[in-house]
Amino acid sequence: MSETARVSLTLNGEPRTVEIGAGRTLLDTLRWELDLTGTKECCAAGECGACTVYLDGEAVNSCLVLAAEADGREVTTIEGLGSGGRLSRLQEAFLETGAIQCGFCIPGMVVAADALLRETPRPTLDEVLQGLSGNLCRCGGYTRICAAVLRAAGAADVTG
Ligand code: FES
Ligand code: FES
Structure with a gap:
């Protein structure tokens, strides 16, 4: 047994x-x-x-x-991560930035980014890259993923 x-x-x-x-x-x-x-x-x-x-x-x-x-x-x-049936600001930023392709990596990315923003509320791009270095996106969507994190942190739009 x-x-x-x-x-x-x-x-x-x-x-x-x-x-x-x-x-x-x-x-x-x-x-x-x-x-x-x-x-x-x-x-x-x-x-x-x-x-x-x-x-x-x-x-x-x-x-x-x-x-x-x-x-x-x-x-x-x-x-x-959200509350009261609403997405968190970070989750909204992923949607607003179009950071989601197949979406498979995104839940893990969002949790890792949430942890980063709790520790570093106004990260630089380098800090975002470092904070998400343990999370892989097989679609290669890193530019928009980083943009979403920076957007959630109140930075200017960097999607170009
Ligand atoms: S499924 Fe856990 S780190 Fe890849
Ligand atoms: S959006 Fe497809 S793996 Fe990241």
Whole structure:
């Protein structure tokens, strides 16, 4: 019989409890047990950032975190960034800037950019590039993604 674990966490502000296989990742648990499919799986090896979520306020690759490690902690996913049914300013900026192509990398990009802006509310382009260096966009949409982050930070439009 396979081992299971009970994990209780605060997920996007709500208390949740799940029974999972002991080796299940936080990413798989979010997507398959908790129906939060905004967080994407791509490399499953900590190299692309598609699975970025907040764990106790720190942006992490959820493919590298066991769900059991989230027990008693706070997890925020892309679905939890807005409030009152509205997108966050950063999410709106991604839409306004046309920063989304296939969209697959975008949830992770937005969470990583949100973390960057919390730490550096008025970043330079170099700081945005550095802040998003762990997130890959296979569509190559970096120019508009950076523009979206700068726009959310109140900088002039740099999409050209
Ligand atoms: S899916 Fe987690 S870093 Fe790529
Ligand atoms: S928009 Fe397609 S991977 Fe980034």
